[in-house]
Amino acid sequence: MRTPTVPAIVIDGLRKKFKENHALGGIDLHVKPGEVLGLLGPNGAGKTTLVKILTTLLKPDAGRAVVNGWDVAAEPERVRSTIGMAGQYATVDGMLTGFENLYLIAKLRGVGRRTARRVADDLLSRFRLTDVAGRPAGTYSGGMRRRLDLAAALVGSPPLVLLDEPTTGLDPESRLDTWEAVGELVAGGTTILLTTQYLEEADRLADRITVIDRGRVVAEGTSDELKAAAGNRLVVCVAKDHQVDAAARVAAQATGTTPTVDRRARRVEAAAADGRAALGRALTALESERAEVLEIGLSRCTLDDVFLGLTSHSRREAA
Ligand SMILES: Nc1ncnc2c1ncn2[C@@H]1O[C@H](COP(=O)(O)OP(=O)(O)OP(=O)(O)O)[C@@H](O)[C@H]1O
Ligand SMILES: [Mg+2]
Known part of the structure; x- marks a missing residue:
């Protein structure tokens, strides 16, 4: 992994409207390399919209987003090559097995067959999916699906990983697994932006928390700072x-x-x-x-x- 010296994420006056609905009403955000930012907000706050813009799946109406030094609008391929993403809605292919999903992503990231196989096997074992590695992902339980999704985000060890509600709907054990995986990533220097509706999760994982509501930042700080201010x-x-x-x-x-x-x-x-x-x-x-x-x-x-x-x-x- 290259040691990033540029900010992991810089967002300036970002806006996105769906018809008359201001999903993002001018967001500013800054994430340093190696930092874990928790993006906290209720349903409809704009979390997924923000993550989609950062991962180039959606274009903003106004404002600027720069990811690992690359502008999302001008250099979407560059952005995509430096990030991993696990979405709120599973991104893995249900027809392919767990192994095939990870193997293919690794191949797409440009590694050889043997390395791709090793990467897939390692991630499957890390997320307790080895036993079901040969089954189509479409037959997985919700929790297995989420774990596979998370594993897919980590293929190629990207310096920045975006996780959109990574533990929503998971049972307590899978939630702990996910937290552990995030902890390992952090220890390895990966920058993480994580959206969540679980305060405990933000409290536990995030260095800094940004609370958004109705497309705007309403509070920002460490968990201690937010608690003290309240x-x-x-x-x-x-x-x-x-x-x-x-x-x-x-x-x-x-x-x-x-x-x-x-x-x-x-x-x-x-x-x-x-x-x-x-x-x-x-x-x-x-x-x-x-x-x-x-x-x-x-x-x-x-x-x-x-x-x-x-x-x-x-x-x-x-x-
Ligand atoms: N493709 C779309 N078309 C129309 N409206 C949309 C679209 N995507 C999001 N919205 C609207 O934009 C607002 C923000 O939605 P978003 O999905 O970003 O919220 P969220 O914070 O991720 O919520 P949740 O916690 O429920 O996942 C909501 O009012 C939502 O209805
Ligand atoms: Mg969402």
Whole structure:
């Protein structure tokens, strides 16, 4: 693998419209070599559209995207030769066996027969597909298909790999396999752009996270930075079942946000931008409600809170 010195991805004011629908409304993005960028966003945010433009499957209306130093519009073949891609919708050929799929991709990448065979065998074994290597990919389970897809993206060890929701629909074991494979790629210096709706996945794999919603970047930073920017959570546990509603009311008033209520644990949580002040207000209010408080405090926001807070209007509109 050549050591890339140019940025892996530079995106400038990228726009894409489908009829009146602004799938991408002006995106700027920068990915350094060796970095893992997590692109997080709800359904319809524009993740796949962005990945398709970066992999030259779709042309942008405006703006610029440069991948490994090559402009996607001017040099699509160059771009394609330096990237690997696993799509949200399987790209492997269902008529061919798992082995044949990988073997052919390796051959297309210009290696000899013996090397192609070795590359295919290695990847099949790495993704626990050796037993089904001789079966047409069309007969694979969903999880096997996704693993084959991922293996296909890694043929030829490209310096940049784009993974569009690589673990959606996978069982926990296959998800762990995928995470492990991504970890190995990262250790080997591969740059990765990974889209996901799983916050845990972004938290675990990505060096930096960009949250997009309705075709725009709404937040950007490390997982820690995003959590810190989102403020705290107010947590209240009460002693009696009948006090839970009062606790929820207090939490809502003290924070100005809608709390989540766990009745079994008699626990209420709410995002609190001004953590300490909200805690003070809640303490006073709970006292006047005469609720027996077992636990009250502030905790740090999870990435879930960040994501839900940032993308709430999209979901309200969808609802
Ligand atoms: N080929 C197309 N024709 C018309 N509209 C499209 C097309 N592809 C995407 N869109 C629209 O563009 C917007 C962005 O879609 P995109 O598939 O990029 O979202 P996404 O973030 O990948 O969502 P998901 O999480 O569901 O995969 C959506 O409103 C979608 O309906
Ligand atoms: Mg998508």
